[in-house]
Amino acid sequence: MKRLIPVLGLVLLLTPLSAPAQYPPGGGYNDMPEQMVAGWYRQFLGRVPDGQSAVWIDAIKSGQAPEAVLAQILGSTEYYMRGGGSAQGFVRRLHTDLTGRPPGAAETRAWLNRLYQSDRQDLAYHMLQRYPQGLGAGAPQEDYGAEPPLEYRRPLNRYYDR
Numbered sequence: 001m002k003r004l005i006p007v008l009g010l011v012l013l014l015t016p017l018s019a020p021a022q023y024p025p026g027g028g029y030n031d032m033p034e035q036m037v038a039g040w041y042r043q044f045l046g047r048v049p050d051g052q053s054a055v056w057i058d059a060i061k062s063g064q065a066p067e068a069v070l071a072q073i074l075g076s077t078e079y080y081m082r083g084g085g086s087a088q089g090f091v092r093r094l095h096t097d098l099t100g101r102p103p104g105a106a107e108t109r110a111w112l113n114r115l116y117q118s119d120r121q122d123l124a125y126h127m128l129q130r131y132p133q134g135l136g137a138g139a140p141q142e143d144y145g146a147e148p149p150l151e152y153r154r155p156l157n158r159y160y161d162r
Helices: 004-014 033-045 053-061 065-075 079-083 087-099 105-117 120-130
Strands: none
Touching: 033 053, 033 065, 033 079, 053 065, 065 120, 079 087, 087 105, 087 120, 105 120
């Protein structure tokens, strides 16, 4: 019994406490990354994918969270320019694209404040977390500008090319 305790201690030290947060192949996220990215390009950039889209496809295939990949696309200069090349235009466009409606004055102020404290990619990621109910579904009126729970993760099936 005395020999078993040090062995168990060694096993516990060598065992990782948690696995990395990845989306393994066949888990629903990596089944169709090409179609997912193509759908994002059409929906958010208004065009067909180009050579750059291979970077996003490879990121999903390697296990990066789809929310993080989409946030990078939405934080891009191209998407920013589609919002008029201003912080307020970017916030309005992003909010409208993700909720199906323009933001109210309080929402705009809250998201602009967040943008001034971080960057476009971070804002896009948090907005994706905040509005999980789907494109065009709208957001709860009482929670405008509220922080999303960071541990919440949802599938992005709505972005798959259909």
